[in-house]
Amino acid sequence: MIRNNVRLDRFNTFGLPATAERYLPLLHPDQLTGPEFQRAPDLVLGGGSNLLLMEKVPGLTVHVLMSGIEWSDGKGRFRVAAGTDWNQFVRYTLEIGFPGLENLILIPGTIGASPVQNIGAYGAEVSEFITAVHAWEYGSGPVVLSPDDCRFGYRDSRFKHEPDRFLITAVDFDLSERRPLKMEYGAITGELARQGITDPTPADVANAVTNIRRSKLPDWFFLGNSGSFFKNPVVDRGVYDRLLDEFPDLPSYPIDDQSVKLPAGWLIDRAGLRGSGTSRVGSYEKQALVLVNRGGARGSDVLSFSRNVQRTVREKFGVELEPEVRQVPAQVAAQLSL
Known part of the structure; x- marks a missing residue:
């Protein structure tokens, strides 16, 4: 049953105030045969963990709640x-x-x-x-x-x-195929070493990743966030070589002979933005890549701060950061970013 003017504050991990003009919980696939699904709804909502919501979400929001x-x-x-x-x-x-x-x-x-x-x-x-x-x-x-x-x-x-x-x-x-454990990222090997584990199991890797994430990322229940706000940018070798000359400690992850992935968090941190922001919104002090709602933030506040991060990184490194989160409604976010 469609309801009108439903608050979405608790349905997005940023904890931003937002109201759906119309809201429909999707509890069973049989509902999809209804007239509401002859065309796409204006927003399909899951866990709300990758969304930057503006205050008013027009049209129909479908909340996918089928589980099992x-x-x-x-x-x-x-x-x-x-x-x-x-x-x-x-x-x-x-x-x-x-x-x-x-x-x-x-x-x-x-x-x-x-x-x-x-x-x-x-x-x-x-x-x-x-x-x-x-x-x-x-x-x-x-x-x-x-x-x-x-x-x-x-x-x-x-x-x-x-x-x-x-x-x-x-x-x-x-998951039937047994694959080698992936431990190329130094944080995992470092955490396993800290625990004295020399022959790790998948459970050990899972525990290591859990510890790493909890040490770096805030719990959205207490401090609203959407996890990593930006993608790690991929640049060509020429750009990477230029940056490496200027910043010899630049971490990198080769993609192929022509492309290199750079850690967005390092770029934001090195640009002096880790922990920066206002009383409402800012970069998390333990992980620059995470933008947080410090209390009372609105979508426009987060968007404005994210644009400042992009601009500062572009000016310092010549690298463009692309948001990982989806901005809803996109047309409003685009207008606010001008």
Whole structure:
């Protein structure tokens, strides 16, 4: 049943004040045959962990609340409903003996958002494990998309570029293949060494990642945030070599012979912005990449501060930071950014 003027404050991890003009909880796939889904709603809401909401969200907001994990073959293949909590699923797979997702533990959000963003952390991406995405194609009906159909990229997918075409209802994962542990990121090896672990298990890696994230990232329940606000920028070798000459301690992660990924948090920190901001919004003092609602912030406050971060990094390094969060409604955010 559609309700009018529903507050979304508690449905976004930034804790920003926002009101949906019309709001519909999606509890079962049968609802998708209704007239509301002949066209795309104005906002599809999951866990609200990757959103920057302005105060008024016009049109229809659909809140995906379908949940559940199907594990029927006993071989590490799962079908998970879109509204299921991501971290709940990761912990469940580790508990029953199917590792693979340990590097992605403690990422906020829901299953349905994971392929949209192609979530990733510490050298792993969710697209490595997805075998199919089940979706509703507006005006048409149910479809099943292969990984190739999804066009996964770095924090990117087809769903980002065609936001008004599909609503994800479930995702299939295959964790049957035993893979080497991913510990290339120094923070993981450092945390394992601190614990005296020399022969780590997937659970050890999961615990290490959990400790790292909790030491660097604020709990959104107490300090509103959306996790990493910006993507790590990818630059060509020429830009990287120029920056390395000027900043010899610049961390980097080679993509290929032509491209290098730079840590956005380091750039923001080195630009002198870590911990900066106002009484309402700013950069988190323990991790510059995280923008936080210090209390009473509005979407426009966060947007204004994020634009200042982009401008400062551009002027110092000549590198453009791209937001990872989705700004809603986009047209209002665009006007406020001018």
